[in-house]
Amino acid sequence: MIQEFKKVWKPYAIGMLWLLGLLWPLLGVHPDGTMTFQTTFIVWRYILAGSFVCLIIYLIKVSGSLKFIADPISRAVGNIKTTSTALPTWVWITAVLIFALIYPQFTGRYGTDVAINVLLYICLGLGLNVVVGLAGMLDLGYIAFYGVGAYTYAILNTTYGLGFWVCLPLSALTACIAGCIVGYPTLRMRGDYLAIVTLGFGEIIRIILNNWMELTNGPNGILGIKSIGIFLPVFENGFTFEHFWMKKLQLFYYFALGLAIVAAICVQRLNFSRVGRAWESIREDETAAELMGVNTFIYKLLAYAMGAIFAGLAGAFFAARMRFVSPESFTFLESAMVLCMVVLGGMGSIPGIILGVAALIALPEIFREFESYRMLIFGATMVIMMLFRPAGLIPAKRVGTRSEEKEG
Amino acid sequence: MSTQPILELKNVHSGYGSIKALKGISLKVMPGEIVAIIGANGAGKSTTLMTICGIVKVEKGEILYQGKVINKVPPEKLPTMGLCQVPEGRRIFPRLTVMENLRLGAFYRDDTNQIMKDIQYSYEMFPILGERKSQKGGTLSGGEQQMLAIARALMTKPKVLLLDEPSLGLAPIIVQQIFDIISQINKEEGVTILLVEQNANLALQAASRGYVVETGEITLEDEAQALLSNSKIREAYLGE
Numbered sequence: 001m002i003q004e005f006k007k008v009w010k011p012y013a014i015g016m017l018w019l020l021g022l023l024w025p026l027l028g029v030h031p032d033g034t035m036t037f038q039t040t041f042i043v044w045r046y047i048l049a050g051s052f053v054c055l056i057i058y059l060i061k062v063s064g065s066l067k068f069i070a071d072p073i074s075r076a077v078g079n080i081k082t083t084s085t086a087l088p089t090w091v092w093i094t095a096v097l098i099f100a101l102i103y104p105q106f107t108g109r110y111g112t113d114v115a116i117n118v119l120l121y122i123c124l125g126l127g128l129n130v131v132v133g134l135a136g137m138l139d140l141g142y143i144a145f146y147g148v149g150a151y152t153y154a155i156l157n158t159t160y161g162l163g164f165w166v167c168l169p170l171s172a173l174t175a176c177i178a179g180c181i182v183g184y185p186t187l188r189m190r191g192d193y194l195a196i197v198t199l200g201f202g203e204i205i206r207i208i209l210n211n212w213m214e215l216t217n218g219p220n221g222i223l224g225i226k227s228i229g230i231f232l233p234v235f236e237n238g239f240t241f242e243h244f245w246m247k248k249l250q251l252f253y254y255f256a257l258g259l260a261i262v263a264a265i266c267v268q269r270l271n272f273s274r275v276g277r278a279w280e281s282i283r284e285d286e287t288a289a290e291l292m293g294v295n296t297f298i299y300k301l302l303a304y305a306m307g308a309i310f311a312g313l314a315g316a317f318f319a320a321r322m323r324f325v326s327p328e329s330f331t332f333l334e335s336a337m338v339l340c341m342v343v344l345g346g347m348g349s350i351p352g353i354i355l356g357v358a359a360l361i362a363l364p365e366i367f368r369e370f371e372s373y374r375m376l377i378f379g380a381t382m383v384i385m386m387l388f389r390p391a392g393l394i395p396a397k398r399v400g401t402r403s404e405e406k407e408g
Numbered sequence: 409m410s411t412q413p414i415l416e417l418k419n420v421h422s423g424y425g426s427i428k429a430l431k432g433i434s435l436k437v438m439p440g441e442i443v444a445i446i447g448a449n450g451a452g453k454s455t456t457l458m459t460i461c462g463i464v465k466v467e468k469g470e471i472l473y474q475g476k477v478i479n480k481v482p483p484e485k486l487p488t489m490g491l492c493q494v495p496e497g498r499r500i501f502p503r504l505t506v507m508e509n510l511r512l513g514a515f516y517r518d519d520t521n522q523i524m525k526d527i528q529y530s531y532e533m534f535p536i537l538g539e540r541k542s543q544k545g546g547t548l549s550g551g552e553q554q555m556l557a558i559a560r561a562l563m564t565k566p567k568v569l570l571l572d573e574p575s576l577g578l579a580p581i582i583v584q585q586i587f588d589i590i591s592q593i594n595k596e597e598g599v600t601i602l603l604v605e606q607n608a609n610l611a612l613q614a615a616s617r618g619y620v621v622e623t624g625e626i627t628l629e630d631e632a633q634a635l636l637s638n639s640k641i642r643e644a645y646l647g648e
Contacts, residue, residue, distance in 0.1 A: 274515075277504075281512045284501035291461060291495060293487035293516040293564065 004059045012055060020044050026376075092351075100257055104250045112249045116321065118361045119256035120314050125341045125353045126263045127310025132339065133348035133396070134276060135303035136283025137187070138195040140335055141202020144182075145175040145308035147209055147330035149315025154222040154325045155215065164228040168316050175312025176305045178205070183304035187297065190286065202335055210327040221326025228255065228320045252321050259317060263310050264350055270306065271348070279303055344385060346392020355393045359385075412475060414439045414600050415460070415491075415568055420469035422459045429455040431624040432469065437568065442594050442601045444615035444632065446608040446645055452624040453604040454496050457570045460602075461486055461493050473568070488516045490567035496604075497576060498557040502546030506537050509545050509556055513563025523563070530559040533589075551582035558589065568600045569593070575607045583607070587614050608645035612636045620645075 020040070028040045061070055104112045124146060131139045149171040156162045156170065182205075186197045209216050216222065230251075231241040270276050278299045281289035290296050319325050337360065345356020363381060367374035385393070413436040423429045429452045437443045447453050458464040460471055462483040471478050473491055486492070501509050510530060514523045531538030534555045540548060545556060554574055561569060574590065575583040587610055593599050605611035612618050612632040620628040620641065628635070635641050 277508060277512060278515065280504055280508075281501050281515075284503055285499050287463060288495060288499040288501065289512070290463065290483045291487070291493050292512050292560065293484050294512070295482070295484040 004062055008055070008059070016044075016048055016051070019047065096354075097261075104253050109249060112253050114361065114365055116249070116253050116256045118358055119253070119260045120318060121338065121341060121357045121361060122260040122354055123256075123263045123310055123314040123317075124338050125345070125357050126260075126267045126350065127307040127314070128338050128342050129348065129350075129353055130267060130270065130279070130303050130310070131307040132342055133353075134271060134279040134283065135300055136279075137300060137303065138191070138198070139304070139307070140195050140199035140332070140339070141182075141205070142198075142307065142311060142338060143330050143332075143334040144202040144205035145179055145311035146315040146318070146334070147205060147325075147327070148178045148308075149175045149312030150319040150325045150329070151209060151216060151222070151315075152312070153316040153319045154225050157225050157319075158222055164226070164316070164320050168313065171316035172309045172312040175308040175315065179305040179308030180301060183301045187300045187304060199332065199335075202332065206327050206330050206332075209330065216327075219327060221324055221328075223324050225319050225323045225325070227323060228252075256317060259313060263313070264354075266310075268350055271350075275299070275302065340382070344382065344392060346395045348396035349392065349394050352392045352394035352396065359393070413437055413472070414474055415602065416472040417456075417460070418470040418472070420456075420459060420471060421467045422455065422464050423467065424464070428467075429464070429624055430459060433621070433624070433626055434469075435619050435626060435629070437600060437602050439567075439600055440594075440598060441617065442590070442603060442615045444603045444605055444608075444611040444618040445621055446605055446611055446618060446635075447621035448645075449606070450623075451621040453621055454572050455624075456621070457493055457495075457572050457602070457604055460570060461491070484516075487564040487566070490565065491570070492561045492564045492566040492568075493570040494557045494561045494572060494574065496572040498550075498553045500545040500548075500553050500556050500560065503544055505542050505544055506548070506556060507541045509560050510537075510563050513560035516564070526563055526565075530562065534559055550578050551585065554578060554582075554586055555589070558586075558593075562593065562597075562599075566599055568602065571601060571603045573604060573606060575605060575610065583610065590614060608641070609636070 023044055024037070024040045027043060028036050030036070103115060107115070124142075128139065128142050131137050131142065152171040152174045153164065153167040156167050157164070162170075182198075182201045186194060186201060189197055210219055212218070227245045227247065228251075230244055232244055234240050234242045278289070278294045281292065281294055282296050282299060286296055318329070322329075341356040341360045342353055343356075344360060345354070346352025363378055364374055367377050370377055389395075415437040417433050417435050420433045421428065421430055433452070433456055435443070435445075445453050445456060455464055459466055462478070462481060466479045473489065478486070478489075478491075481489070501512065504512070507527070510527050511523070514526065517523055531541065536552055537556055537559055540552070545553065548556060558571075558574070571590065574586050578586065590601060590603070591614055594601050603611055603615060612635050615632040618630065618632045618635045619626050620635070628638075628641070630638070636646075
């Protein structure tokens with residue numbers, strides 16, 4: 001143990017000093033220009049003590065003195081793992097679905113609101129997964145298509161009075177068209193260049209939304225968007241349908257759930273199709289894919305357009321729920337956030353993305369108690385997660401049993 | 409052997425921007441032949457194959473395949489016409505399984521039953537691939553990857569197979585194995601093969617005719633045996 005400690009004390013000490021250097025400007029420099037050291041040291045001492053205890057426990061574990069506790073734990077973890085993989089996938093899916101269906105009965109307004117957000121981001125994450133996870137194109141301007149979808153519904157609804165159900169496919173369509181227009185020139189790039197250009201086009205769309213006063217009302221946004229209208233059967237005086245505006249949060253929740261499920265099924269079907277295989281070949285080696293007869297440009301454009309469609313659907317729903325849209329909702333930070341969810345969850349894996357979204361939306365909410373430090377803790381959690389699970393929380397499985405291959 | 413070449417290059421120029429890699433390459437490949445292109449690093453061997461496949465665009469000259477000019481045919485159409493390349497450095501899809509790699513070779517085909525039979529056939533031809541069919545391509549050894557790359561190309565049912573440096577980075581015993589397979593493909597399947605190699609000795613032993621490329625131009629063209637006994641070639645490429 002002493003040996004182990006000798007090995008790590010230097011980087012540990014440097015790390016702690018670095019943390020002090022990071023903390024002091026955040027905590028010690030005050031807005032009125034005064035500088036203090038007191039609070040920084042207190043916070044730093046807590047972190048030092050905490051991490052030192054963790055380090056010692058880790059070192060004891062490495063040296064093997066904790067075998068009597070560690071062995072049963074690892075055995076238990078192994079057991080859980082084998083039983084969880086032994087369970088067929090449909091058991092997991094039903095369990096998650098049942099939980100999702102009864103969830104709003106147990107939580108209040110706040111819980112449902114957060115859950116709607118999670119579902120909306122699942123839809124976005126799954127769409128981005130098609131672009132980044134399957135086709136391997138780093139897209140930093142993805143949120144722009146979400147904006148296009150939201151504005152399509154907002155403008156059509158406030159100007160022409162079109163209902164949500166008409167506008168939902170229209171939003172998907174305009175987002176898809178926007179995706180094709182942006183994709184056509186940009187998808188000739190590869191790698192880093194593609195990332196930069198998509199970032200640029202994402203910003204261009206946001207700036208257009210911000211500056212086209214006549215159409216989008218600029219930075220003020222569009223107010224007074226109608227909610228989702230539904231027809232409910234009424235049994236007074238015979239059987240008729242009556243039109244309602246969706247106001248209850250739970251209805252929104254179930255709608256978002258439906259949207260997320262549809263997105264998940266679509267992405268799953270796409271992944272295990274001929275198209276999915278073409279996308280993966282492009283991700284792996286574009287030139288080799290071309291030599292094998294994959295029309296890389298068309299398939300890349302298709303991936304981009306598919307991603308945009310999901311974003312457009314989510315965007316229309318977002319506009320209907322908020323009943324207000326403004327360009328501020330579609331900044332680069334949102335794109336980065338969705339990308340984080342996809343990468344953290346595990347690129348190309350649908351359960352991974354769902355978990356990644358849930359983690360990234362839920363963590364800042366949980367850490368609300370830590371007030372202004374919550375983003376710091378959030379960042380630290382991200383770093384730790386990526387250290388221990390670099391391929392994502394639930395990495396995509398490659399078992400080589402695509403639907404049609406079982407026959408062979 | 410018919411007299412019309414299956415693949416013919418007529419004074420082909422191409423390059424990367426202002427760098428001219430090919431300065432008038434002319435060559436003929438007859439149906440059923442194995443033709444080797446040999447030359448030093450940077451002579452333009454790989455560029456020749458990439459130009460045939462349309463990845464590098466032709467600037468001047470003509471490429472004829474079965475008597476038709478294919479200069480403007482997009483690269484992804486060529487496998488459907490029976491022209492397929494095994495690129496340099498193998499370039500298999502590392503994170504896809506062996507099975508999926510093979511399925512991608514048959515990407516343009518939609519006869520699922522026949523594809524399955526062909527995959528089974530490749531497993532018979534390369535038993536090691538059958539053993540590793542659900543393993544990721546990237547976890548295979550170099551020789552296995554080369555076999556996978558060849559098997560993948562064969563899934564396109566090629567009439568002409570372009571092979572770029574099949575011996576690159578492989579142990580001598582594996583190289584011999586690969587070349588045996590190449591001869592086998594040529595004899596048993598009747599696939600015409602255009603082979604690019606730095607290992608001139610092996611390539612010329614397998615081939616019936618050979619071309620020597622130097623700085624983007626063909627400097628010599630002869631029967632493979634004649635090239636092997638040519639004293640200049642022996643000096644320049646066979647290290648004697």
